[in-house]
Amino acid sequence: MKTRKFPRKNSLLIAFLTVSTCMAIFILIIITKDTSLVTERVIEKWETPLKDALHILSSGQILKKVRETNPNLPAASMPKADVNNAETCARYATIYNIKHNNLYWQVQDIVNDTYYLFGAYYDGRPKIGPSVRIIGIRQAAWLNMTTKLYCQLWFPGHQRTIIAKVHYVQYLWREKWNFEDYPLKPYMLSCMIPPEYHGWVPDSVSLVENPCDNATNNLRVVNNQPQGEKREFFVCVKSLNFRNNPGVAIRMVEWLELLKILGAEKVVFHALQLNPRLEQVLNYYKRTWNIEVIPTSLPGTLPNVPDFMINFLSAKFVHKIFHELIDYNDCFYKNFNLFHFVVLLDIDEVLVPMGSLQTWHEMMYNVLLPRAKNMSYVSHTFAARNAFVMDDTKEYGDWMAGVPRYMHMLQNVHRMVNYTEYGARIKAFHLTEKTLALHNHYTRTCVGERGEILEWCNTFDIPMDVGYLLHYCVRRSKSECSVKRGENLTVDNTLFKYKTELVATTKKAMLKIGFL
8 A cells, every 4th residue: 555645845834733833832821820920919919908898897896987087976885775774764875876967966956946066075173163064056046045954974884874954054156246046056055063973074975955865965075184294385276168279288388387386286177178288288287296187067957068168158157157166165175174375376367476585485474474463353365466468479579589489478578557456356375274165266254263254254465566466368359458558558577587497397398298
């Protein structure tokens, strides 16, 4: 039998196909191996975050996070707290029993009234306490209070509540200043702790109409105490509402750096709406200094709609100033044990020492307190007159040499010649030991030498050669900020004694934050 011979070209084709097949198999093995390695790397890269994302928090972990972001909620739940305890007529209101409103408020309905409660605080000052003070908004179209109210005090380790009558009610505005027809009014309500419980601090408190009512509020009682000696000065700032104003972030840096130079040791902000750049600034100072940002909202049916909230509060300014009173008094009672003085400032204001005085400490201890001792009365607050500074350097183009153009205060130096009258638009140093409640500009009520409550506090007016308030205009829209240069304006270089340090520290912060 003859052997069939394949043509040479067929042999080459078979060899080529064989080699190609082997190479393809080899490449497939390599690719499969590489793909497997890549897949492993991808899984390894995302495995931990994915596990975190898919991790289901336990009920206890959820409650812990809730209490961290809502500091007025009770710190812990009582055992079997949903059941009326045999030893008391009142049920402990857990966070499931509380009526919540707009994230940060708790609601209690009283006959004809509704209370939106924001915070509760322990006041152990001996002549006016010990007591628990509750701050909130009362929804009522009248000022008289005929209904008796009670505090249900919940002490650590106790399974029954201790009842205390609301012995003092403070309307945080003044009746003679009108606005009685506005239905949402700011109040502080106080309950004395019974003598047999002196030395004990309640964990939480509920406001009720009748002692045995089942409350729908339960506020954690704040009792911040100093670690060591009291410090000197802290600053309270009303609610920040700057969702669409990123430019305020740069001005905030300069302002905070100046407060540090002057001697402020803590700044407390309440925040309604922030923009990302402003959040950057505040987060930086949380890490590097001593600021606190307390989130808040508008109570009741007031609009918490982003963007519109700004328009609403501009149009309904009474709601705005009433809400500020909650901010200021919450800030005060969270810090009054820690500091000797509180200053209420807007972020366009600075209370500046004059002449050779450099700091608030020098102004207070070298001048004001010694002079106040010679007065016939005890001073509760030290008030500075207000002077508006125009925002006009860009308009006239006369920028200050050696000062970065982003420094709003150092670049604008033309202020009004005439200061506001004593008592008008003032800002002040308030003695924490003597302060009972704060108004937007004044001490609303004070503590007398015998522990009596004073409806009108004693004010020491700071002489103009010692210090005053520089109030920096932003833009030229308001009448007090539209004054043209001439005989009504004068150059004020008071801040230039801080120029070298302030320029350096502001630039350093701007670099760290990432603005430069």
